[in-house]
Amino acid sequence: MRRMVRMFAAAAAVLALAPVAPAQMAQEIVDMDAVKSIRVEGLENSQIEELAGYLTDVIGPRLTNSPGMTRANEWTAEMLTEWGLANVQIEPWGEFGRGWERVSYSGRILTPYAQPLVAQPSGWTGSTPGMVTGPAVIIEAESVEELEEYRGTLAGAWILARPAVEMSPDWDPRPLRTPLEDLLEPPEEQEGRPQRDPEERARRIAEWRRMREVRQAMNEFLIGEGIAGMLVPSSREYTLVRGGGSGAGRDPANPEPPPELNVSGEQYNQIYRNVKRGIPVELEIDVQNQFYSDDLQSYNTLGDIPGSDLADEYVMIGAHLDSWHYGTGATDDGAGSIVMMEAMRILKALDLQPRRTIRIALWAGEEQGLLGSRGWVENHPDLHPKISAYLNVDNGTGRVRGIWDQSNEAVIPVFEQILWPFRDLGVVAVKHGNTGGTDHLAFDAVGIPGFNYIQDPIEYGTFTHHTAADTFERLMLDDLKQAAVVVAATAYHLAMRDEMMPRKPVEPPTTD
Ligand SMILES: [Zn+2]
Numbered sequence: 001m002r003r004m005v006r007m008f009a010a011a012a013a014v015l016a017l018a019p020v021a022p023a024q025m026a027q028e029i030v031d032m033d034a035v036k037s038i039r040v041e042g043l044e045n046s047q048i049e050e051l052a053g054y055l056t057d058v059i060g061p062r063l064t065n066s067p068g069m070t071r072a073n074e075w076t077a078e079m080l081t082e083w084g085l086a087n088v089q090i091e092p093w094g095e096f097g098r099g100w101e102r103v104s105y106s107g108r109i110l111t112p113y114a115q116p117l118v119a120q121p122s123g124w125t126g127s128t129p130g131m132v133t134g135p136a137v138i139i140e141a142e143s144v145e146e147l148e149e150y151r152g153t154l155a156g157a158w159i160l161a162r163p164a165v166e167m168s169p170d171w172d173p174r175p176l177r178t179p180l181e182d183l184l185e186p187p188e189e190q191e192g193r194p195q196r197d198p199e200e201r202a203r204r205i206a207e208w209r210r211m212r213e214v215r216q217a218m219n220e221f222l223i224g225e226g227i228a229g230m231l232v233p234s235s236r237e238y239t240l241v242r243g244g245g246s247g248a249g250r251d252p253a254n255p256e257p258p259p260e261l262n263v264s265g266e267q268y269n270q271i272y273r274n275v276k277r278g279i280p281v282e283l284e285i286d287v288q289n290q291f292y293s294d295d296l297q298s299y300n301t302l303g304d305i306p307g308s309d310l311a312d313e314y315v316m317i318g319a320h321l322d323s324w325h326y327g328t329g330a331t332d333d334g335a336g337s338i339v340m341m342e343a344m345r346i347l348k349a350l351d352l353q354p355r356r357t358i359r360i361a362l363w364a365g366e367e368q369g370l371l372g373s374r375g376w377v378e379n380h381p382d383l384h385p386k387i388s389a390y391l392n393v394d395n396g397t398g399r400v401r402g403i404w405d406q407s408n409e410a411v412i413p414v415f416e417q418i419l420w421p422f423r424d425l426g427v428v429a430v431k432h433g434n435t436g437g438t439d440h441l442a443f444d445a446v447g448i449p450g451f452n453y454i455q456d457p458i459e460y461g462t463f464t465h466h467t468a469a470d471t472f473e474r475l476m477l478d479d480l481k482q483a484a485v486v487v488a489a490t491a492y493h494l495a496m497r498d499e500m501m502p503r504k505p506v507e508p509p510t511t512d
Contacts (some may be wrong), residue, residue: 028417032221035421049477051338056472064322064365065298070100072321076301076362083348085149085303092297093375097250099292100124109280118264123245125260127232127288134158134228141195142219148268154225158283164272165233165265166225177421177456184431185403186487229259230502233268242467252293298364298374307357315495316359318392320366327470336393337362342484363439373442388500390450398456399479400486402429410502425482449501
């Protein structure tokens with residue numbers, strides 16, 4: 001006999017953060033036996049450590065369309081198949097562009113004294129013809145006209161086109177865990193997106209377009225001048241390399257961009273200051289990268305636990321499998337990927353039979369604009385009315401503290417009651433409001449309830465997000481076990497309830 005608990009509105013009302021009257025709350029049936037067995041399987045028989053270790057140490061970084069991403073698609077599909085999921089697929093979502101991978105890099109600053117250059121190539125940028133020695137040159141130009149004064153002076157130079165980085169001590173370090181009082185803060189009023197003055201908006205868009213044209217013209221000018229390559233400063237301090245990639249370099253219609261190195265901020269600044277002092281800085285650099293153009297399509301990994309009487313309806317869970325290449329994409333978003341895999345493993349290991357089909361999706365191309373999830377959503381319009389909810393984890397390694405309602409108040413009492421049995425594991429907040437930046441937006445944009453869990457920040461915003469430090473060491477394995485348990489239970493209960501998740505009216509897509 002399963003112990004089914006009808007959560008009473010009074011209990012839920014204590015938790016509810018948004019102004020939802022108790023009378024509006026439907027009662028959820030929470031299967032306490034399922035909760036208990038999910039907790040035991042997830043906390044005592046966890047596979048999180050093995051999954052995390054393999055994904056980060058053996059497969060490594062997973063830049064979209066890189067060989068690493070292909071290995072990750074294959075391995076995740078293998079694991080889901082091994083656990084007995086159905087319909088396991090590595091499914092193309094559309095054309096992404098070229099693949100790219102680091103092959104080798106070595107670099108030194110030669111003058112005024114020799115030292116290794118701490119740097120990594122930006123994604124989708126080119127190679128040097130072997131070892132190249134050349135001067136560092138600063139360019140200060142805000143328009144194409146201003147560039148003209150540099151004509152004829154840049155051949156063989158390493159270009160610094162960005163200003164030195166301002167650095168100061170971290171006076172207000174952020175807490176690694178979110179204090180309870182912050183989680184329980186009353187909801188902010190944020191109905192819809194804040195309206196920006198249309199003139200201000202038009203001005204910003206025009207400025208953004210102008211800067212893009214300037215950058216494009218600058219790049220063409222620099223390539224024409226025969227530069228050795230570009231140096232850009234890391235966007236993190238304490239010698240930590242953090243960066244991104246070249247959108248233009250992905251497009252097979254474009255030539256491969258010149259080499260670009262993402263340099264530790266402190267060394268970038270030192271080079272910059274010495275050049276400004278009039279002290280020549282010679283650099284010696286050999287960077288080799290490989291582009292791949294044989295398959296321009298990119299792929300998501302998917303798999304199902306088929307439902308019973310409501311099998312043609314879906315509860316989806318997902319995270320992005322792709323990462324940047326600077327570290328091994330452990331917290332962004334290896335963490336979410338293995339949490340979702342582990343949630344499926346737990347449900348399968350317990351042989352819990354959901355009424356709706358529970359589908360896992362491990363996306364590609366999130367880092368370049370939620371491309372894999374948006375592509376999948378676009379490719380499956382027939383499923384839109386059948387997807388009850390999509391649940392996403394993509395805020396690092398911290399344990400789950402709650403979930404955003406994505407400005408859909410009707411779901412608050414559902415989540416409050418389903419998540420109630422996890423208060424002792426730190427799950428306390430169902431927050432009213434929108435959270436952005438990741439794959440649930442692909443669903444939200446077409447009116448499918450899409451949600452992203454609230455997590456403790458740990459070192460995500462400060463050290464690991466898109467940096468060389470995003471490695472296995474930074475994973476909090478116990479936090480990830482907790483997250484997998486919470487996700488498994490959420491997905492299971494959403495798949496068991498009589499009704500689909502309440503929907504909100506379709507809003508125009510956001511431009512994040
Ligand atoms: Zn991410």
